[in-house]
Amino acid sequence: MHLKKTAVIIFLFCSLLLVFTQVESKTNFNTRNGIEIHLKTPAFLREGDLAYLTVNIHNKTNAELTGQMQLQLTDAATGNPVDGWFVNTFPVQYFTASQRDSVAINFPIQVPYGFNQPILLSVKAVSGNCTDSAKNTIPIFPNRAIIHKNFSCTFHTGNGNSIYLKDLNNANEESISNKSFTAIIATQPIWQAIEALKKLQFANKNNPMSVVSQFFSQQLLQNYQTLPACLSLLPSPVFTASNNTQPTSKFNFFHLSSNAPQKELQDENAIESLKKLQQTNGSFATGLNKEVNALLTAKIITILSKVYINHQTDSATKAALFPLMQQGLLFVQKSLSNTIAPDLTITALLYCYSKSLLKNWLVTYPSNTILFNSLKKHATQYTLANQALMGAILQQYNDTGLLYKTILQTIQQSVITSANNATASWPSGTKDIFSPNAFDTQIQIIQFLQNADVHQYPFIKTVLPKALHTLALQIQHNNNIAESWLIAQAGALILQERILLNPPATLTLGNHIFSIEKNCNVHISGNSIDSTLAHITIQTSQNETSIFYGNIQWQYLQDVAAIPATHQSWKLSKKLFVQKTFNHQTQLQLLSENEPLAIGDTIMIQLSIQNTLPSVKAVTITDNYSACMQIIAHPRQSTVLVAEQINLSGNHFFIASLPKGKTNLQYFAVITQSGRFSSGIASIAAELQEYKSYAPSIQINVSEKKN
Template identity: 25%
Template sequence: MPEAVTQWKWMSLAHSKDLAFGMNTKTIVTQKDLMVQPNAPRFLREGDRMNFSGKIANLTDKELTGQVQLQLIDPTTNQSVDGWFHNVMPNQYFTVPAKQTVPVTFNMEIPYQYNKPVTYRLIAKAGDMSDGEEAVLPVVSNRMLVTESLPLPVRGNGTKNFTFEKLVKSGSSETLNNHSLTVEFTTNPAWYAVQALPYLMEYPYDCAEQTFNRYYANALATSIANASPKVKAVFERWRTTDTAALMSNLQKNQELKSLLLEETPWVMQANNEAQQKKNIALLFDLVRMSNEEAKAIGKLHELQSSNGGFVWFKGGPDDRYMTQYIMTGVGHLKKLKVNTSNDQLNDMVKNALPYLDARMNEDYEFMMKHNKGKEDSDYISPLHIQYLYMRSFYPETGVPGNVFKAYNYYRKQAQKVWVKQSRYMQGMIALSLFRTGDVQTANNILKSIKENAIHNGEMGMYWKEFTGGYYWWQSPIEIQSLLIEAFTEVTKDMASVNDMKLWLLKQKQTQNWKTTKATADACYALLLQGSDLLTNTPEVTIDLGNTVIRSKDQQQEAGTGYFKKVFDEKQVKPEMGNIKVTVTNTSSPTGGGREGAGAAAWGAVYWQYFENLDKITPAATPLQLTKKLFVEKNTDRGPVLEPINEGQPLKVGDKVKVRIELRVDRAMEYVHMKDMRAACMEPVNVISQFKWQGGLGYYETTKDASTNFFFGQLPKGTYVFEYPLFVTHTGTFSNGITTIQCMYAPEFTSHSEGVHVTVE
């Protein structure tokens, strides 16, 4: 029965076989004449000073006088720990008027190094009446294992210096204890594109786009496997010995993450990605690949209608965009010199091209009819531009004479209005014009695109318009992939191409490429220069002060060249914060070494240490956190928020607003943010739920000592989160810190500083 002074209705029902029934209702009140009601916090934190409060209720018609006692007990030994907790006045006298309550408080200090829960017993006695209540409270440590990280992005050959400021200065703290120092490095991230290929093969829906991408993945995999014996050997190692390469990024480096994967909402995503990577062994089984190719082409043939167009799902109408997408994909494979000689596939191409030519001609005739026989001076849609780009892959199949007028009109429109188009459309126009003889306009378009680009040493070359959207021409991964193709083919500007490939790979570092379209286009762009990127194996030397790590001395993952080295607490020294990374290529890829000179590699250093919460200083990586506390006060102008400064006292009953400002400089996925709180604060939001705020969706869940936020997707930008708390106890309390970490790339982690809260 719940311990509350309330009235409960007790209802009973009895019935016989012939449905005669009787019913009875009684009321029960769960109360005693003398009742003690403790107001215990959810938890205690080492080092806090607090006033443990409660109240004594007198339900009789006369005044009661008696004694109340607080007992603190170690539940593991059943021994008193009043002395440890400085519970110096465990017995107090009270007098309660009739039908009233009085408060009682006990001063206590939570000891350091206690490391166990504590049982409290609050017992009140008055004459022959008594009442008591007992419960167990967790005691949480005031020290925290903090993970500081320093990303190590490197471009090409050469040496780059990094300084881990906090590690260098760590010797100045008397309370800091080192736990470990971990170095990890990936020498050839281009292999992450290959590891993503099974995602194309495995998608569960039998629509035209995904059926084609199954064929695309198998054809691409066959080409990669046959490209070089070295590449084939990597797949064999993954399948037999180097199985860690096939783990999901969400599953790797659990010891460096703030939260176990099992405690997040992303267990299924991790399992799915791991399964996709494991299936890479199946994907690169050459016998299986040829069977899968034939199966995918057969299914695709079933999705082509009699007029040559492909339907999205079987039984639906022919879909012009889907047909153009599939024909473009076949064109991509031809560009990559992938063997596409298949009679059934050739027949599909022969039927699809006239279908698309006819649709363009219909659009032209429709425009002429509604424009009184005159050509519109400003009429072209993304679908028309996609057609021009797709058609440029098939110069051997000329445009029919009856369609040439329409084709020529849309080509001229593209030459005229390219300035008004999106980056994706501009890239398609540049490629289609370049392949059909207009080299000057194509170069002008790419010159304009390059002038508007953002250049960043770590992130490479990209565009500020990369924000995503609802339409097929607004996906950042697909846009970047197409622009890589344009710069590779039209200007042969390999420096820009390498910068753009770097951006594409950096997206894979913090995100799981989400769609089959994005994955297919990214693989196409990264492998556009053949397999040279994959066969390139740089040697890396990392100097941590006087300690040297060489990649050739480490056990490297096949393909990606990933390795990890861990130093225990006795080996960690402040001088290791002075870091030097040197990269030398053992093989120079095609292109006079230029591609190798700009190829990306990345890694990170993780420093883990124990420190008192109130001595932790803020850390900033590409994730930046600021935590502020405000007290809400009612005025004649309505509620007003006043900032709480260090040492400024609060009062019991105050409404406190926690404000967390988060800045993130790149899109990330699977991000966890944990906000700790003082033992004197009680949350208002206690129901876990999914929330939307400013276009950002996240899951918020409240625990006893913290509030947790889970972001499936966290776009680049600045976000502000607020939630309310009420002050419930007096004393001095540590309020903890706020931490945030990308679970997909744990090197991106940050935290706020620790603060103290005083309640009078």
């Protein structure tokens, strides 16, 4: 049934175990003679919040008790007192508790701006010989946006290569509070590969090539975490690419309290999709002629074989993949004859390549030696791409005889460069091979050269870095779904490439100098960040030509009012509504700033997105809700289908495709803490575009009881 755009879709997240925004802590230091205290605090606070911390004192004796209560605040990390920072001007208060009765004491604390570390609260009650103590730790989050800027750049060294990041001129501004600056320098175009693989995460579930490419790319992105530490510093970086002179900047809007994960396709879902798409004869398509269907199936089996042999793939995934591959291989084999027609050469080669990858798992599978020998017999007559694929098959079988050497020599002659062409992306005389129209040729040659002996064939050391660079440029802006399997393979080649040794080099960041061996990871924090870091230079010691790839990440805090608009086509707004009863009917009334609320009030938070663009993919909306609220299980309302995740201080919504027009998201909370609080900043960002918007917070005043 088709729903109208304004129809309400009820979420399936009502039964989630939600976050409690109020914590009761009881840790005894020394409890004696019938007095017991309980400290109630919010789960977190933000900059600028004024909270009343409640301590309940229970008199367990048969006599009235009079005494004093003391509150101490310390930095949880350093142990240093912070009472002055938090305006704890009444650290000692007196109490009187009747026999077998309880009494509550409130301590007001004001969170200062610029303090973003957890604090430890310690309270102690003393009445004569009766004492009790309790403590609790509260994280402090900023009430400002944390801006994460990424600059990706390519360095072609020689006489030195410098870039200038003009955005860093603002590093010394008063409105900016610097958090971190990281420079990651690598010898592989990691950033371009990651960006290309992320684009494959939105598959057409009816297209088997799109599904298998998404599956493979997701496996690669998961394996990205296993790369050297310097290449996997951040769990979810955003990568951009640039030329060798001007870096590009991608401006991402996050909050320190945000922890929204990527929406990833689970392995079992991809496999289930492939099972539905696979026909009873083992192929993955219908309505195509025999040759095209066999080629499509061979390509899919090649990708699945690479996933299967990856040591990161778990046993359950392998068990589910094996019958898919086995049926597919049988279909392709039946489609081939022992004498291969020219239009089936690539199909036969992919079939043999998949079997070579799976040789340790297909020991009982028919070897079809006649087919393979026929391919070898005519290999020198094949295109360069097919020769390279044959070479890759020979590598899997450790067959480095005459045919293998002949193929290597042919490729060497095709990619040989002159010494005067040091700045070219590819060596001279190879534009026909490495042009955009020869994408598959590039991939097959690189795949072959990666596993060849560099010491025996030293030309590889010169060619391969330039080959990877050109390959990265090819996939950077390629959104052709028909080539998705090539993009996935290209990303795999870049990410899995062994790190080639570049000549010794130095990285200069402003007044800082660092040495580069294979890769370099430099981290600068806090007050050490200034505008001099805008100048970045890489210099090789022998003035040799090498390619380095840099990803510069700069994080800082800034008030949302000071953040310039980046795209006029998006607008995010946030409104709060309080639930009230009029004439025995419950209504929602818009909450204005500083309008008084009370503990127990029910609040509806509404996020509205006005989008004038066509459908935008992979949208994340983060609402950093107030410290005085507790999210409650209540039917969510939205004009689009979304997924939701709640963490300590933020509610995250994930929209696969945001439509043009107005979209509303609504969820509910209950007020649990008295004081004066920020309602929290909300933000929206698209995974694959630079679109973003934000909604500022308003102030909320909460009293203990309703008027």
